[in-house]
Amino acid sequence: MPSARYFTVPVLSFVLTIVALTACADREDEVRSRIEKGVNQIMIVDTHEHLGPEKLRTERVMSLFTHLHYALSDMWADGLGRRMADSVFNASGASLADKWNTIAPYWNNTRNTAYNKVLTEAFSDLYGIDDVTEDTYEELSNRIQQANKPGWYHTVLKEKAGIELSITDTGLRGTGMNRDMFRAVLRLDEFLLMWDSFGDVEKKWGVSVQTLADWEYALEVAMDSLVALGFVGVKSGIAYNRTLRFEDFPRERVEQMFDRLRAEPELVNSQSWQQKKPVQDWMFDRIAKGCAKRDLAFQIHTGFFYDINRDVTQANPTNLTPLVMRNPGTRFVLMHCGYPYGRDLLAMAKNLPNVVTDMCWIYVISPSFAYEYLNEAIETLPADKVLGFGGDYGIPEGSYGHAKLCRRIVSRVLADKVLSGYWGEAEALAYARSILRDAPAKVFKLDLEN
């Protein structure tokens, strides 16, 4: 029989290894929990929502089927007919059961996506219904409607999600938002698309339009008005309609084309964007210059689309580089991490002083992508060039779920970087405060109380 001494060295080193590993795991847990706590305490400045006045929501009957938002996009991509589903959702005689039966197979196929997970988690936290199934959709819908009262925005956004201020994109209605919780941006894409020809713009901004100079003047009036109305920036969703590559056409060519469109307004709708490109490119450049003149942020959709059947390559943010370089005085806020062109956008923002990157919408598109993006952004970009969160929802429940997911991912990235020795905890938390609060406040020139 071997003596006890025979085991001493291997046993001792085994015990020491276990002790060391336990200490390590303890330290790791402590770091993670301190970072999480610090990130959870930050009152977020949310760069992008589509929330409209609360009054419009409380006037309507709400249910699960008014709350699907992005989860519905995944169901369209899975084959659910968009028009058909909308017609069932909006039919006055349709029951909740009719609506559930319309989406049930698609809901099950898309349970795994982050759009679905975030929504389900928000319903669980806010309405106490842990899963959305055939057995729960009715009760969940009842609870959503019971909560649909004035003050719900405040409860969900401010108290539960810890969002101090959201910048919303909801058209001219943005002026009517509660200033305690919201600021707004305004779209001016109508100056490119001209879809209701010219009458709409003439009426809206009180300018008569015959020539390109009039059209440019109308834009100036619109931009002065939006400043006077308290908007904090201009938003463009033009990537949904055409490429983000804007050229510098000679004015004579733009003028010729404008005169033709003005003389034959039906061409506005029958011509492709490729045909109207000189006028569109010219006006987009004027918007960028107008933002510089008024010190307004210019927030531009880049990358992935919320709906289906579009060409994502047209929205690659690198298409914007010539425009950005022609307008060094404009603050370009490029949205959504340019998904899936995230690295392209990081390289742009690292190189171009007038580009900041806005991580709105990204955590719910893909939490893993968001993790990697932020991880690289820490290594590549100055802290004040990263805007860390925008919910990008039309329902506060979505913004809540998204903010919760964002805090989780941000905490994980920061803690992993502490544990790998990249930086210390204090520096990590200062960075979190910058991207979630200070940088958005600086870019949109918001006055925060502290």
Ligand SMILES: [Zn+2]
């Ligand atoms: Zn949006």
